[in-house]
Amino acid sequence: MTKRNRIKFLFMIRPLLLSFLLTSSLIACNPERVHYTNELKAEMADSKIKRITNADIIETVDELGGKISTVMEKELTVQLQKTTNPVERAKLCRLKNLPRAKAIAERYDVDIRLLGEPDIQNMTLNIKERDILDAYLYSVKQKQSPISNIQKINDTLLVYNSVVPGNSPICRACFGNQETPFAVWHLGFQKREVVRRMNSSVKKKKS
Template identity: 60%
Template sequence: MNRLTSLTSALLLAVVITRCTPDRVKYTPELKQQMADMKIKRVTNADLVETVDELGGKVTAVVEKELTDSLTKAADAGRKAQLCQLQNLPRLDAISKKYGVTIQLLGPADVQNKTLDAKEREVLDAYLYNAEQKQSQIANIQKINDTTYIYNAAVPTENVICQICFGTEKTPLAVWRLAINKRDVVLRMNASVKKKPAN
């Protein structure tokens, strides 16, 4: 009986060893990247804000140029209205997908937009006040919760975006709103570190 038990145990052990061989785990580049991303890294709030500022500045520059060019070329009011809603802008859509960023164009009425966080509405109100007083505008970054950063940048008042999209307002104001996930920011920081040449 002992011999039968030993034989059964040996067979079970052989099956377990066979199933647990490293060959069964496929170390694909994607898996390696996921494992690297899961490593604990020390990232300061200042690092995050700097990366959000850099990303926000680059994204708004590109999408603002695309929207400005498209509005300048648009012939009819219907097409212009679509563009002001950020529809049919291929580069904007591609950037949004590539960086995981939600891009919106806000105006004076959004100061009362209850779907926005109270802090965001305060920032918009400050942008509106500056526009009324003809004061310079600077980019702003807000941390809304543990996972989301909001990057805002006002469009220059002389730009056609302000005139065409918000020209009927008492004070034509256009403000970019980029919602950026903290995880995507950290991943972008990791990618930047990897690209830096070793000293």
Template identity: 70%
Template sequence: MTKRTPIKFLFMTRPAILATLLISVLFACGPDRVQYTNALKQEMADSKIKRITDVDLVETIDGMGGKVSAVIGKELAAELQKTTNPAERVNLCQLKNLPRTKAIAERYALDIRLLGAADVQNKAFSEKERGILDAYLYNAKQKLAPISNIQKISDTLFVYNVALPADSPICEACFGKQEVPFAVWRLAFSKREVIRRMNSTKKRKQ
């Protein structure tokens, strides 16, 4: 009968694997050594977050989304007032030439978009998102007060939406005269980036 190798020699524990990887990176040669080391440290830091529920994520995203939408809405409205040039206004409504909005998107790894009534039929968005936009449009027709909404689109993506007030100058400036003034902010949050922010906040409070 063939002698079998004990199982304990075939498997490594997770701490042992991480330690081996870290040692390998530290002693690796080449200009990318520091980059790999930092990347591994970040992976290890992320893995320390043991339990963050969807409720935790939604609460954090709701707070961030409210603050971000207020800031970018103020910047866009202010810049639109400075010009009547159609081409310049199109660029602004596409969120170009807005330095603060760009900085926020980069800082929080956000995909920021301004949507209108036509996007209810936009196949680039999931059926779930289009359904939310359709509900916002219905509320606008009923003259209901706009409220924020957060949807879990996938295991890695959450989308924050909030409709602009009907009297916002952004509605007409970006989508023309409509029977029902309508515009919605779409902020797509990466779950991983939100967790990192939550982790950083916890560390500062400790």
């Protein structure tokens, strides 16, 4: 290679070398860059919702809510029947010492609570949910059988509510001081997690 060609070659590769060194330096100085990039990719993947509508999301929440509330109701009933200790029963009604409750909450990223008549005045709850609790109580007093309900609290949270049957030991054990046997399951679902699960389900069906 002649001297002129060597000089020309160096001028050609110089910008590539500078770019490589700059990229290496940025990654070395900012070890969180790769982690951030992965999070950014996840965000972008979540934003690419393929063929998923609000109706699909509501249907999925309804299905998950029905299954979870059924499982929780069965487990809580079984555990309440094992003890008459008021302290232990109070813990169970707050869903303490229920392994499946914790496991389900973590698996589905869902907020699980058992609500009663006093929660109609619970200002920590969204007014939409307090209104539905009030409507549920009225229906129960009228000897009606309320169906499950899904409330869109905001752009990120959907709440599934389901009334516990009045003859269930849960109503008597957890809200025995109420004139009307009344208890409601509150299941708070994060919309993003629901969509992610739906996308994962679609991918599995395609593969």
